[in-house]
Amino acid sequence: MNALPTRPLVLDPREAVEPCARCDARERSVCNAIPEADLRRLGEASSIGTAAPGTTFISEGEPASAFFNITRGAAKLYKLMPDGRRQITGFVGVGHFLGLAVSDTYAFSAEAIDPVRYCRFSRPKLRTLLDDFPAMEKRLLQLASNELVAAQEQMLLLGRKTARERVASFLLAQARLGLVCQMPRARFALPMTRGDIADYVGMTIETISRTLTKLRSDGLIDIPNANDIVILNRPAMERIAEGMN
Amino acid sequence: MNALPTRPLVLDPREAVEPCARCDARERSVCNAIPEADLRRLGEASSIGTAAPGTTFISEGEPASAFFNITRGAAKLYKLMPDGRRQITGFVGVGHFLGLAVSDTYAFSAEAIDPVRYCRFSRPKLRTLLDDFPAMEKRLLQLASNELVAAQEQMLLLGRKTARERVASFLLAQARLGLVCQMPRARFALPMTRGDIADYVGMTIETISRTLTKLRSDGLIDIPNANDIVILNRPAMERIAEGMN
DNA sequence: CGGTCACTTGATCGTCTTCAATACCAGTGG
DNA sequence: CCACTGGTATTGAAGACGATCAAGTGACCG
DSSP states (O other), rough: OOOOOOOOSSHHHHHHHHHTTTTTTGSSSSGSSSGGHHHHHHHHHHEEEEOOOOOOOTTSSEEEESSEEESSSOOEEEETTTOEEEEEEHHHHTTEOOOOOOSOSSSSSSEESSSEEEEEEEEHHHHHHHHHHHHHHHHHHHHHHHHEEEEEHHHHHHHHOOOHHHHHHHHHHHTTOSSSSOOOSSSEEEEEEEHHHHHHTOOOOHHHHHHHHHHHTTTTTEETTTTTEEEEEEHHHHHHHHTTT | OOOOOOOHHHHOOOHSSSSTOOOGGGGGGGGSSGGGGGGHHHHHHHEEEEEEEEEEEEEEBBBOOEEEEEEEEEEEEEEOOOTTTTEEEEETTTTEEOOOOSSSSOSSSEEEEEOOEEEEEEHHHHHHHHOOOOHHHHHHHHHHHHHHHHHHHHHHHHOOOOHHHHHHHHHHHHHHTOOOOOOOOOEEOOOSOOOHHHHHHTSOHHHHHHHHHHHHTTSSSSSSSSEEEEEEEHHHHHHHHHTTO
């Protein structure tokens, strides 16, 4: 399921010298708010880290000593209850900025799905960076605002949608993922397991599976294999997702 | 249910002259990021508006032409589905800043609960204000981050908690409302209806009512009248809210 | 007093969960 | 090559929790 990384996960010596100048995640992240001339400062404020698939690199409740900027791979964010119930609050990819909790401890955990690379900013270093580059703060506010809108959409899904509507909404959102002003894909891969999907849309694995097979037998989607989805009838799917049955 | 406003809703002539200098909501909002000397500019960038109880002053899907800063009263934010299903995404009070959707349309609706007063900033005016006062952008980012944390907590509630856990969590959150670094109240008023609570925690009016009476008969809370709550056994309530039954 | 509105309480129903069995697939080693 | 293993997904049957439908209560107000 986890595709091989397109570039090796070990550090490239050139990157140690001028890491940010060569970072292919820069345009997709907050870092594009920093002018080229100041990239050295950006690099000095952060350190590069990695997380293997299945590894937790942020733990809910621990001291929030740093912020993370994902530069490769994907991760899931989640909250746990003492008895093990889990709510995944989001899947994040390249360019995503983590740790914006203003409290002194992390409000969620983060676990790598693929091999993940990130830039780690200590709190004080990020603060001085933000003081010197207000444009970066602007970008962060944009990102946070977008996340807030997504969170509200997810609350509607969790609080008021049926199983069928949840799965349809989820699939359509996945089809749009990473695309900006572009036609969503008809076919796409689900990088996460059924269990992850279930904990994201607030249901059980079994109901996810049943709902998917029902959508297939209704001719709305195809499931060539467990990890791939083809949307056959997008208009109908969108109607379902919005509750227009 | 809606208490009389402590001050009349009509405009005070002095406020027209130096509205922000006399604003008693300033310390609780983003506006405290603007130095005293520049309050005139702040006042010129915004216009004061009001919304009577039950009035919708932001409508989901309409062009997001302005931002709002609540200076008096309380409101509920919600999203609707075509068939009328509603999810309340939050209750907001004095100092809350609304409209941070980066999209060109509002992502939610806002309806006044009490008589509401707000300062309205047009998009371009707020933008120049933020350009001139980076500290204000900092404050906005703080607020947005806090909201994001609250949204994640709410997702856990909506996706994974039982009816009893939801109501307990909701009541405890209400008891903490508006308090910073202070003991939560044992007794407090619920300004919203059972219907609002239901649409906030993703259940029906009937289940809210039943769950409340069950909590009362268990001796955990008292309900002197429909709008007031007394928490009799806070530790037990907190255990329930966290799922430690 | 009759009216409305919000809330409460009861009985029944349905959707999703739970429990359980089976299928599937990749990797490993005989 | 094939049996074995562990993880993941699918499918079935039974059960529970909350929703729905319906009736009743109480407060407020003209």
